[in-house]
Amino acid sequence: MISIRHVYQTFGSRQILKDVSLTVKDGETMVILGASGSGKSTLLKLIIGLLKPTSGEVMVNGKDMARLSEAELNHERRHMGFVFQYSALFDSMTVKENVAFGLRMHTKMSEEEIDRIVKEKLHLVGLDGIENLMPSSLSGGMKKRVSLARAIALEPEIILYDEPTAGLDPIRSTDISLLIKHTQKVLHATSVVVTHDLKSAEMIADRMAFLYKGSFLAIGKPEELRQSPDPRVRQFMEGLPSDPDFLKEGDAP
Structure with a gap:
């Protein structure tokens, strides 16, 4: 479903990604792990076509995203859902209007059909009966759920x-992780999850890819990353400090 081949990404003199290759299978949940600033979110922007790679290919469903016109990109994005880090709900719209936004933009569905889909997706994320609430009245976890409902409204691949x-x-992190897993089971979509939340990653991942300073050091099942011979991978997986002398004998809790 997704194939990233020898991708380099630079911004001015800064090299963000260095010879990155990754394949995500149809129906798989791939978790991209790494510290802040390692290039994880840049990969998502390349997959959805918001960025073009400096070199290399990003193939989605057999199409090279860098070679598509804006109209072709918009067509492909109809088959993708994006859940933003901080939900990115429209503050001036109700929950229903937020979830229905893509349906109104990209389809000619009747209001009755839109209303049915909105209720169906909110039910899927465990938020029945909140259609008329404003985002300002929702908790952080509820906003994440509404953002997911909006992302899946068009039944993305x-x-x-x-x-x-x-x-x-x-x-709430565990709730969202379980919801991602449940959504995957119901929709059978291909999922790419960027996170540095190791507990969440291990709950939802079919495979993981560990990104370190713009390069993948390890790709495999969670247990394979835990047993990696690379000390940088094991350090992340075990949550060890960057400075091995930080915790001296007697300092540990």
């Missing part, structure tokens, strides 16, 4: 998640 548990407490 691919769902991209940018730090879906960012800013949430551990209980």
Whole structure:
């Protein structure tokens, strides 16, 4: 479904991605792990066509995203859902209007059909009966759920998640992780999840890819990354400090 081949991405003198290659299978949930600034979100922007690679190819469903016209890109994006890091709901719109936004922009559905789909997607994310609420009255976790409902309203083949548990407490993070897993099971979509939340990643991933300073150091199942011979991968997977001398003997809790 997604094939990234020898991609380099630079912004001026800064090299963000260096010879990155990754394949995401149809129906798979791929989690891209890495510290802040490692290039994770840049990969999502390349997949959805918001950026063009400096070199290399980003193939989505057999199409080279860098070679498509704006009209062709918009057509392909109708088959993708994007869940933003901080929900990115329209503050001046109700929950219903937010979820229905893509349906009104890209289809000629009747209001009755739109209303049915909105209720169906809100039910899927566990938010029945909140159609008329404004985003300002929602908790952070509820906003994430509404953002997911909006992303899946058009029944996308691919769902991209940018730090879906960012800013949430551990209980809400677990709720969102379980919801991502449930949504995947129901929709059978191909999912790419960018996160540095290791607990969430291990709950939802079929495979993981560890991005370090713009390059993949390891790609595989969660247990394979935990057993990686690369100390940088194991350090991240075990949550060890960047400075090995930071915790001296007797300092540990």
